Amino acid sequence: MPVKRRILLKVAYDGSAYSGFAYLENANTIEGTINTAIEKLTGEKTEVIGASRTDAGVHAYGNVVVFDTASTVPAESFYMALNSKLPNDIRIMESFEVPGDFHPRKCRSEKTYEYRILNTKLPIPTKRQYYWHCSYDLDEKLMNDAGKYMEGEHDFSSFCASGSQALTHVRTIKSVDVARDGDVITIRVVGNGFLYNMVRIIAGTLMEVGRGKIAPEAVKDIIEACDRTKAGPTAPPQGLFLVKYEFPDGFILTNSTK
Amino acid sequence: MPVKRRILLKVAYDGSAYSGFAYLENANTIEGTINTAIEKLTGEKTEVIGASRTDAGVHAYGNVVVFDTASTVPAESFYMALNSKLPNDIRIMESFEVPGDFHPRKCRSEKTYEYRILNTKLPIPTKRQYYWHCSYDLDEKLMNDAGKYMEGEHDFSSFCASGSQALTHVRTIKSVDVARDGDVITIRVVGNGFLYNMVRIIAGTLMEVGRGKIAPEAVKDIIEACDRTKAGPTAPPQGLFLVKYEFPDGFILTNSTK
Numbered sequence: 001m002p003v004k005r006r007i008l009l010k011v012a013y014d015g016s017a018y019s020g021f022a023y024l025e026n027a028n029t030i031e032g033t034i035n036t037a038i039e040k041l042t043g044e045k046t047e048v049i050g051a052s053r054t055d056a057g058v059h060a061y062g063n064v065v066v067f068d069t070a071s072t073v074p075a076e077s078f079y080m081a082l083n084s085k086l087p088n089d090i091r092i093m094e095s096f097e098v099p100g101d102f103h104p105r106k107c108r109s110e111k112t113y114e115y116r117i118l119n120t121k122l123p124i125p126t127k128r129q130y131y132w133h134c135s136y137d138l139d140e141k142l143m144n145d146a147g148k149y150m151e152g153e154h155d156f157s158s159f160c161a162s163g164s165q166a167l168t169h170v171r172t173i174k175s176v177d178v179a180r181d182g183d184v185i186t187i188r189v190v191g192n193g194f195l196y197n198m199v200r201i202i203a204g205t206l207m208e209v210g211r212g213k214i215a216p217e218a219v220k221d222i223i224e225a226c227d228r229t230k231a232g233p234t235a236p237p238q239g240l241f242l243v244k245y246e247f248p249d250g251f252i253l254t255n256s257t258k
Numbered sequence: 259m260p261v262k263r264r265i266l267l268k269v270a271y272d273g274s275a276y277s278g279f280a281y282l283e284n285a286n287t288i289e290g291t292i293n294t295a296i297e298k299l300t301g302e303k304t305e306v307i308g309a310s311r312t313d314a315g316v317h318a319y320g321n322v323v324v325f326d327t328a329s330t331v332p333a334e335s336f337y338m339a340l341n342s343k344l345p346n347d348i349r350i351m352e353s354f355e356v357p358g359d360f361h362p363r364k365c366r367s368e369k370t371y372e373y374r375i376l377n378t379k380l381p382i383p384t385k386r387q388y389y390w391h392c393s394y395d396l397d398e399k400l401m402n403d404a405g406k407y408m409e410g411e412h413d414f415s416s417f418c419a420s421g422s423q424a425l426t427h428v429r430t431i432k433s434v435d436v437a438r439d440g441d442v443i444t445i446r447v448v449g450n451g452f453l454y455n456m457v458r459i460i461a462g463t464l465m466e467v468g469r470g471k472i473a474p475e476a477v478k479d480i481i482e483a484c485d486r487t488k489a490g491p492t493a494p495p496q497g498l499f500l501v502k503y504e505f506p507d508g509f510i511l512t513n514s515t516k
Contacts, residue, residue, distance in 0.1 A: 014383040059384050089383045125272040125347045126317050126388055126499075241384075 002070035006102060007078055009034070010094040010245075011063045015054060016129045016238070017089060021063065022053040030054075030090060034065060037085035041078075042071040051104035051245055052111060055197075057237030059130065062093070062244045064104050104247075108192065110174070112244040115187040115203040115235060119180075131184070132203070132239035138210035140180040146209040146216035147176030147187070149223065150202060157226035159205070161197035161234065169195060169226075178206060185210070188243075197234050205232035260328035264360060265336055267292070268352040268503075269321045273312060274387045274496070275347060279321065280311040288312075288348060292323060295343035299336075300329040309362035309503050310369060313455075315495030317388065320351070320502045322362050362505075366450065368432070370502040373445040373461040373493060377438075389442070390461070390497035396468030398438040404467040404474035405434030405445070407481065408460060415484035417463070419455035419492065427453060427484070436464060443468070446501075455492050463490035 013030050015021075023031040031050055038046040051064035073081055078095035086092070118124065118131035119138050127133075150159075150173050157169040174190040187203050205222065208214040214222075214232065222230045271288050273279075281289040289308055296304040309322035331339055336353035344350070376382065376389035377396050385391075408417075408431050415427040432448040445461050463480065466472040472480075472490065480488045 012380075012383050014386070061382070083380075088381070088386055091380055091383050093380055122270075122341075122349055122351055123346070124319070125270050125349050128272070128346055130384055 004068045004070050004100070005075065006066055006068050006098050006100045007075055008064060008066050008096055008098045008102070008104075009048075009078065009082070009092050011065060012061045012091045012093050013059060013063070014089040014129075015056065015058045015060070018056060020054065020056040020058075021050055021060075023047065030063075031065070033086065033090055034082075037082050038067060038069070040085045041081055042069055042073065044069060044071065049103060049105070051109070052242055054240070054242055055200075055237050058240045058242070059238075060242040063242050064245045066098060066102060066104055068100070104245075108248060110190060110192050110244075110246045110248060111194065111242065112246075113189045113194075113199045114241045114243050115189070115199060116239045116241070117185040117187070117203070117207065118183060119185055120183045129238050132207075132235050134207060134211075136211040138185055138207065139212070140178050140185050140210065142212075142216050143185070143187070143206040143210040144176075144178040146206055146214070146219045147178055147189075147202075149216070149219040150176050154223050155226055156195055156198060156223070158222050158228055158231045159198045159201040160195035160228065161201070162228065164196040166195055171195060171198070176202070200235045200237065200240060201228075201231050201233075203235035203239065207235065208232040262326045262328050262358070263333065264324055264326050264356050264358045265333055266322060266324050266354055266356045266360070266362075267306075267336065267340070267350050269323060270319045270349045270351050271317060271321070272347040272387075273314065273316045273318070276314060278312065278314040278316075279308055279318075281305065288321075289323070291344065291348055292340070295340050296325060296327070298343045299339055300327055300331065302327055302329065307361060307363070309367070310500055312498070312500055313458075313495050315387075316498045316500070317496075318500035321500050322503045324356060324360060324362055326358070362503075366506060368448060368450050368502075368504045368506060369452065369500065370504075371447045371452075371457045372499045372501050373447070373457060374497045374499070375443040375445070375461070375465065376441060377443055378441045387496050390465075390493050392465060392469075394469040396443055396465065397470070398436050398443050398468065400470075400474050401443070401445070401464040401468040402434075402436040404464055404472070404477045405436055405447075405460075407474070407477040408434050412481050413484055414453055414456060414481070416480050416486055416489045417456045417459040418453035418486065419459070420486065422454040424453055429453060429456070434460070458493045458495065458498060459486075459489050459491075461493035461497065465493065466490040 019027040021030045048065040048067040075097040079092040123133040153172045177188045277285040279288045306323040306325040333355040337350040381391040411430040
């Protein structure tokens with residue numbers, strides 16, 4: 001049997017046309033589309049292992065998948081070769097070999113998400129697929145203050161959609177920062193693990209803070225309640241971007257940040 | 259017969275899904291879609307008069323159309339009422355009444371276009387429909403210098419696609435400014451009239467300047483040659499935005515810039 005190598009791909013995509021990241025039979029998914037491209041290139045039937053299973057409509061600059069191959073394509077050439085087989089709403093940004101036992105969901109990692117709000121009177125057509133439009137005046141300073149109460153280790157049950165299969169709802173958020181640039185408010189959240197819809201519920205809650213319906217300090221009570229009904233609405237998917245995925249332990253950080 | 263009023267609409271759109279602005283039978287056009295929305299709202303069969311007939315794939319923040327109606331909908335309410343009848347890649351940003359003889363292509367006007375280049379090693383999927391991706395290192399200062407030779411009154415035959423039916427190729431460009439913000443280079447062109455594909459040929463020529471294939475001062479010779487083959491390529495449509503349309507003579511400026 002030929003020796004197999006495990007290849008890591010850094011993946012950027014526009015999620016607008018997809019039923020989400022995770023493979024589903026009979027649906028248009030990011031994983032399914034990458035599997036097909038690898039099969040076209042190498043002739044090998046492949047099921048990639050994805051790092052973050054983003055929802056339908058969510059975008060990414062730096063999601064990660066790995067797969068095993070016996071092909072002779074150099075690891076660093078996969079990204080260009082696969083791009084020629086992929087639709088242009090998915091691009092492989094980088095490719096390199098990793099140890100055969102590396103699994104992107106079973107190791108320490110740090111994820112950076114950005115949630116973007118377009119704060120204008122009327123929506124702008126060319127931005128509709130990449131922002132949540134909000135016509136209320138939003139105070140980004142209040143939103144930033146509120147985000148600080150989310151930082152650290154907490155039980156985030158109030159920020160978890162029903163249907164979660166997580167064994168514990170305790171997660172650690174490293175930082176929540178909210179900043180305005182003209183009409184755009186960006187919520188940047190960094191952490192090592194997130195519950196189902198967690199970043200979108202954080203964004204929906206911070207929007208309520210920004211328009212004055214929730215006081216920043218009330219976020220402390222919302223967290224302590226461990227009750228989804230106390231937090232704000234789930235923000236729509238199109239404002240969410242998985243910006244960066246880092247593996248701080250060892251070899252991959254060096255490669256993936258080059 | 260009921261008294262008709264002429265209504266002006268300021269229109270923003272994502273041109274990605276359209277065969278262009280101007281009405282064509284059996285094609286998906288911006289004008290055709292607005293005609294249908296007006297008919298749904300008022301019951302009147304309508305053919306709007308458009309200001310700028312942008313090409314397939316070109317976007318706008320502020321194109322202009324006018325139409326006549328006998329309906330009793332208040333002029334300032336048309337924008338909200340029509341938005342409820344339009345797909346979300348077209349939005350009416352503003353509406354008001356204008357004199358019955360106002361024709362947006364038969365009066366003095368000033369148009370502002372922006373052409374956007376994404377200058378990164380690899381394309382970014384979420385930006386593919388709104389930027390021209392260019393992987394060469396571009397020098398925006400050289401591009402800005404070159405643009406200065408285009409300002410003023412010139413015969414722009416070198417910057418006009420074949421098939422133009424214009425009686426003269428003399429046009430006056432008020433300003434060409436090129437600036438970089440991170441990975442994005444924006445070419446901003448202001449003038450009172452443009453030839454077929456003129457802004458896209460300007461962008462294609464400035465790109466050649468930015469990568470060092472044309473010297474800035476050579477633009478003077480390119481203009482004087484009055485020969486389309488001397489200028490650069492026609493840049494693709496998706497980087498082009500009609501940003502602003504102004505009618506400096508009198509009443510409309512006041513309204514349309516509020």
